[in-house]
Amino acid sequence: ETGVTQSPTHLIKTRGQQVTLRCSSQSGHNTVSWYQQALGQGPQFIFQYYREEENGRGNFPPRFSGLQFPNYSSELNVNALELDDSALYLCASSLKRGGEHEQYFGPGTRLTVT
Amino acid sequence: AQTVTQSQPEMSVQEAETVTLSCTYDTSESDYYLFWYKQPPSRQMILVIRQEAYKQQNATENRFSVNFQKAAKSFSLKISDSQLGDAAMYFCAYRCTSGTYKYIFGTGTRLKVLA
Numbered sequence: 001e002t003g004v005t006q007s008p009t010h011l012i013k014t015r016g017q018q019v020t021l022r023c024s025s026q027s028g029h030n031t032v033s034w035y036q037q038a039l040g041q042g043p044q045f046i047f048q049y050y051r052e053e054e055n056g057r058g059n060f061p062p063r064f065s066g067l068q069f070p071n072y073s074s075e076l077n078v079n080a081l082e083l084d085d086s087a088l089y090l091c092a093s094s095l096k097r098g099g100e101h102e103q104y105f106g107p108g109t110r111l112t113v114t
Numbered sequence: 115a116q117t118v119t120q121s122q123p124e125m126s127v128q129e130a131e132t133v134t135l136s137c138t139y140d141t142s143e144s145d146y147y148l149f150w151y152k153q154p155p156s157r158q159m160i161l162v163i164r165q166e167a168y169k170q171q172n173a174t175e176n177r178f179s180v181n182f183q184k185a186a187k188s189f190s191l192k193i194s195d196s197q198l199g200d201a202a203m204y205f206c207a208y209r210c211t212s213g214t215y216k217y218i219f220g221t222g223t224r225l226k227v228l229a
Contacts (some may be wrong), residue, residue: 033216042118042205042219043159056216088157092217102149103217105159 004093004106012112013081021076021109023091030095031055032074033103034066037088049074078111086113116141118208120220127196128228134181135191135223137206143167145211148182150191153203153222162204165189193225201227 005024013019025032031050035043045058049068063079072093078085088110092103117140127133139148150162165173165182172180177197181190193200206220 031215035217035219040221042120042207042221043217045216045218048216058216090159092159094215102161102164104161105151107156107158 004091004104006089006091006106006109008109009107010110010112012114015081015083015113017081018077018079019081019111021078021089021091021111023074023076023093023106025072025074025091025093026104028095029093029104030072031093031101032068032072033092033094034074034076035090035092036060036085037090037108039087043090046076081113083113086111116143116208116210116218118206118218118220120206120223122223123221124224124226126226126228127193127200129196129198131196132192132194133196133225135193135204135206135225137189137191137220139187139189139206139208139218141187141208141210143210147209147211148180148189149207149209149217150178150180150189151205151207151219152200153205155202159205163191196227198227198229201225 033048034046037043047057048055052068065077067075088108090108091106094103095101146167148165151159163175177194203222205222207217
């Protein structure tokens with residue numbers, strides 16, 4: 001059983017650019033959530049995908065969008081990057097949406113916007 | 115809206131001693147889950163312990179145990195026989211049992227273990 005993986009590990013972008021972050025779920029997991037963790041803060045929920053459909057969204061603007069693929073891997077896209085988007089982006093997968101099923105986190109992608 | 119508060123930005127403990135990390139939360143729900151996650155410097159979040167709100171018995175995992183006070187909306191983590199490998203950021207998190215099942219995290223407590 002493989003764990004949650006994310007790519008790339010680090011990324012540097014310029015304000016106004018667009019970025020795509022990728023996540024491979026743990027084997028058999030059909031639910032993926034994305035979180036933004038600013039320096040010194042706890043993770044903030046961006047959105048969740050369940051079986052390729054968005055299942056909920058946090059307080060993030062529409063320029064944050066996502067996709068989940070049939071193999072349950074996922075992408076986070078951020079358009080028109082702002083300096084405040086600099087953060088660690090975490091992906092987490094779970095076997096099902098709720099119940100007792102915990103989320104397993106990936107190592108994150110560190111995004112720096114200059 | 116649900117909130118999670120960790121009022122201790124940093125804690126220190128001597129190796130082999132016991133330390134308690136505090137967490138309070140606010141919710142109008144009666145059924146939910148509470149978690150403690152550990153985030154070492156390598157960044158990957160690891161689940162430490164989980165508590166279902168409908169269970170009165172406090173969860174225990176080896177050296178880790180919680181004190182869950184539902185009426186007070188308090189959920190503290192006790193680490194016994196602290197080890198150097200316990201040094202990390204610890205996050206308290208809340209998850210409801212319906213809707214998006216999103217996790218709501220506190221701001222974290224950095225635990226230092228002194229040799």
